[in-house]
Amino acid sequence: MAGVKLSHVYKEFDKGNFAVSDFSLETGEHEFVVLVGPSGCGKSTTLRMIAGLEDITAGEIYIDGKLVNDMEPKNRDIAMVFQNYALYPHMTVFDNIALSLQIRHVPKDIIRERVMAVAETLGISQYLNRKPRALSGGQRQRVALGRAIVRQPKIFLLDEPLSNLDAKLRNQMRTEIIKLFHALGTTFIYVTHDQVEAMTMATKIVVMSDGLVQQIGSPREIYHHPSNVFTAGFMGSPQMNFFERCPLERKDGQYTLTFLGTRFLLPQEKQQQLSQKNVQSGEVIVGVRPEDIRLATQEDDDKVSALLEVSEMLGNEVLLHMRKAQESFIIRVPEFEDARFSQVGVAETTLELAIALSKIHLFDAETRVNLI
Amino acid sequence: MSTRFSRAKSFFKRKDNIRMLALLFPGLAVIGLFTFYPIIKMFVMSFFDWKIGYQQVSQFAGLMNYAAVFSDKAAGIAIANTFYYMLLTVPLQMIIGLLVALMINGIRRFTVTFRLMYYLPVITSWVVVALLFRNIFSNQGLLNYFLMDVLHVTNDPIGWLSTRWPALTATSLLGIWKGIGWNMVIFLAALQAIPGEYYEAASIDGLNRRQQFFRITLPNIKGTILFSLVMLIIGAFNTYTPIMVMTGGNPAHQTEVVLTWLYYQTFSVSGKMGYAAALSFLVTAIISVLAVLLFKVFSPQKEERKS
Numbered sequence: 230m231a232g233v234k235l236s237h238v239y240k241e242f243d244k245g246n247f248a249v250s251d252f253s254l255e256t257g258e259h260e261f262v263v264l265v266g267p268s269g270c271g272k273s274t275t276l277r278m279i280a281g282l283e284d285i286t287a288g289e290i291y292i293d294g295k296l297v298n299d300m301e302p303k304n305r306d307i308a309m310v311f312q313n314y315a316l317y318p319h320m321t322v323f324d325n326i327a328l329s330l331q332i333r334h335v336p337k338d339i340i341r342e343r344v345m346a347v348a349e350t351l352g353i354s355q356y357l358n359r360k361p362r363a364l365s366g367g368q369r370q371r372v373a374l375g376r377a378i379v380r381q382p383k384i385f386l387l388d389e390p391l392s393n394l395d396a397k398l399r400n401q402m403r404t405e406i407i408k409l410f411h412a413l414g415t416t417f418i419y420v421t422h423d424q425v426e427a428m429t430m431a432t433k434i435v436v437m438s439d440g441l442v443q444q445i446g447s448p449r450e451i452y453h454h455p456s457n458v459f460t461a462g463f464m465g466s467p468q469m470n471f472f473e474r475c476p477l478e479r480k481d482g483q484y485t486l487t488f489l490g491t492r493f494l495l496p497q498e499k500q501q502q503l504s505q506k507n508v509q510s511g512e513v514i515v516g517v518r519p520e521d522i523r524l525a526t527q528e529d530d531d532k533v534s535a536l537l538e539v540s541e542m543l544g545n546e547v548l549l550h551m552r553k554a555q556e557s558f559i560i561r562v563p564e565f566e567d568a569r570f571s572q573v574g575v576a577e578t579t580l581e582l583a584i585a586l587s588k589i590h591l592f593d594a595e596t597r598v599n600l601i
Numbered sequence: 602m603s604t605r606f607s608r609a610k611s612f613f614k615r616k617d618n619i620r621m622l623a624l625l626f627p628g629l630a631v632i633g634l635f636t637f638y639p640i641i642k643m644f645v646m647s648f649f650d651w652k653i654g655y656q657q658v659s660q661f662a663g664l665m666n667y668a669a670v671f672s673d674k675a676a677g678i679a680i681a682n683t684f685y686y687m688l689l690t691v692p693l694q695m696i697i698g699l700l701v702a703l704m705i706n707g708i709r710r711f712t713v714t715f716r717l718m719y720y721l722p723v724i725t726s727w728v729v730v731a732l733l734f735r736n737i738f739s740n741q742g743l744l745n746y747f748l749m750d751v752l753h754v755t756n757d758p759i760g761w762l763s764t765r766w767p768a769l770t771a772t773s774l775l776g777i778w779k780g781i782g783w784n785m786v787i788f789l790a791a792l793q794a795i796p797g798e799y800y801e802a803a804s805i806d807g808l809n810r811r812q813q814f815f816r817i818t819l820p821n822i823k824g825t826i827l828f829s830l831v832m833l834i835i836g837a838f839n840t841y842t843p844i845m846v847m848t849g850g851n852p853a854h855q856t857e858v859v860l861t862w863l864y865y866q867t868f869s870v871s872g873k874m875g876y877a878a879a880l881s882f883l884v885t886a887i888i889s890v891l892a893v894l895l896f897k898v899f900s901p902q903k904e905e906r907k908s
Contacts, residue, residue: 313796317799320820329807
């Protein structure tokens with residue numbers, strides 16, 4: 230019921246300069262939507278249009294089935310958490326949280342009750358009489374969340390709420406926001422540039438770039454079936470390895486692919502998918518995630534040998550920076566596999582690698598769209 | 602003694618400290634010579650029948666000068682007039698200045714033009730604009746011309762500048778008109794320092810424009826309001842030129858303010874140095890008390906303790 234629907238929404242700042250183009254999205258009533266993309270991709274603008282802080286140039290926005298294009302922010306039944314918290318510095322924590330209720334003339338004892346309950350949930354009960362400047366970043370973040378929750382709105386909008394926190398606190402708050410999402414049972418729309426936040430929190434991810442939606446899907450879909458080179462490269466860390474201009478040949482109904490100086494016969498599943506789409510011979514971009522390349526064993530057929538340049542020990546795993554001819558790429562291997570890679574600076578060794586061909590991605594060299 | 606001496610020795614041993622003193626000296630010397638020394642001297646003078654003539658002896662007068670001030674009706678009128686000027690100019694300058702700042706802050710184009718236009722009166726000469734205002738309010742002035750020859754409201758010129766309250770109101774109008782620009786600049790700077798996010802959060806929280814002004818804007822420019830208030834009150838007590846040019850304190854010292862009365866007593870006729878010093882000291886005391894009271898009322902520490 231209480232979902233958000235955007236239909237062909239545009240935002241034009243200056244003449245011909247579109248921050249958001251043709252944005253369409255429909256959410257369920259209990260959904261955690263994450264808008265993710267690099268800075269300037271239009272994700273914050275989209276959120277602000279939903280909040281009513283920005284006018285929309287064209288299109289329609291519906292909240293809970295009602296057209297809200299010209300509705301004041303206060304009438305949209307939304308709450309928003311800002312990146313810099315935007316707590317009122319001259320008010321106590323209590324008043325910061327209570328203000329929206331005071332404005333709506335909610336009886337004092339009910340306000341008190343609700344603020345106390347929210348403060349209890351967020352663990353800020355002992356700070357209610359303090360001013361925001363007497364709080365740490367994490368506590369301020371909780372107050373900002375409290376201010377949003379106390380209204381019991383239909384939709385929560387969160388604009389990079391964790392980006393001002395240190396790494397440890399960010400992980401902790403991430404979990405708490407997920408818990409809140411389950412406890413409140415409403416729709417969250419969350420903007421971030423951090424793909425880890427997107428992957429861990431979202432039930433639905435919207436990947437954006439240059440004001441355009443690149444892909445909408447569950448974290449799993451986005452990760453395993455990226456619709457284009459941008460999404461494939463943006464989601465996942467370290468990012469997917471791309472090999473440009475690799476010849477894909479179709480001969481006698483069999484697809485072969487040449488990259489990293491090796492000619493591979495593609496596995497059965499890929500063959501079927503490619504022939505279903507009637508993909509012709511040509512140059513493609515090959516994408517391989519670092520974890521889909523491993524150190525080769527005796528049994529492996531198509532081995533690729535490459536030069537190890539740098540190894541980065543991460544604890545449970547090691548990132549190996551490899552080079553073959555002009556191509557450099559990264560692979561991710563478990564730490565225990567070879568004790569040699571645990572040392573920093575073991576370089577200039579040649580390694581035999583095996584590629585999980587069933588997991589590679591093929592993109593059109595021109596349109597950069599996934600071929601499968 | 603020895604510890605204090607060694608402490609002083611170690612203070613001067615540090616190169617930074619010597620440099621600090623060297624840098625502070627010119628400023629301290631100027632302030633000392635032209636501010637602190639005259640204040641102390643004035644305080645001393647207020648207890649003497651002070652003479653400035655060659656080989657004249659200044660007789661110790663005790664509290665005679667203060668008694669003279671308190672029994673002087675004209676001094677009472679001057680102080681009352683100063684308060685009238687202050688009570689009229691300070692709030693109106695601030696309110697109009699804030700309104701103008703709010704309007705300029707709300708527009709996107711021509712902000713520089715408007716700022717310049719409102720600031721022009723501030724940088725024009727007091728004497729020049731006071732003369733202009735005298736020409737508006739004098740018997741043959743612009744205002745009477747409009748009332749008599751254009752609107753035909755009256756047949757005889759109205760003596761705006763020759764009656765106490767109208768004359769003071771006319772000078773106050775000059776003070777307000779000339780002060781709006783300064784307030785506008787100060788308040789505009791304060792308004793622009795308020796992050797826009799507060800207003801966005803407020804509009805989502807459901808505050809309308811009026812509520813945003815009283816709940817967000819005003820509390821966030823409280824410090825600026827206090828600053829402006831103190832500066833303007835001190836400025837109002839220092840008003841001199843508008844009165845001097847527009848009325849000269851006439852008729853019969855009915856429109857004198859503190860400074861014009863001091864000047865008259867000291868230099869124009871009687872050379873009553875001690876009397877003027879005593880009155881000056883009293884005015885200083887009044888301003889100090891007002892400033893301390895204002896800081897007490899506005900002080901953020903007090904609020905913190907309350908909560």
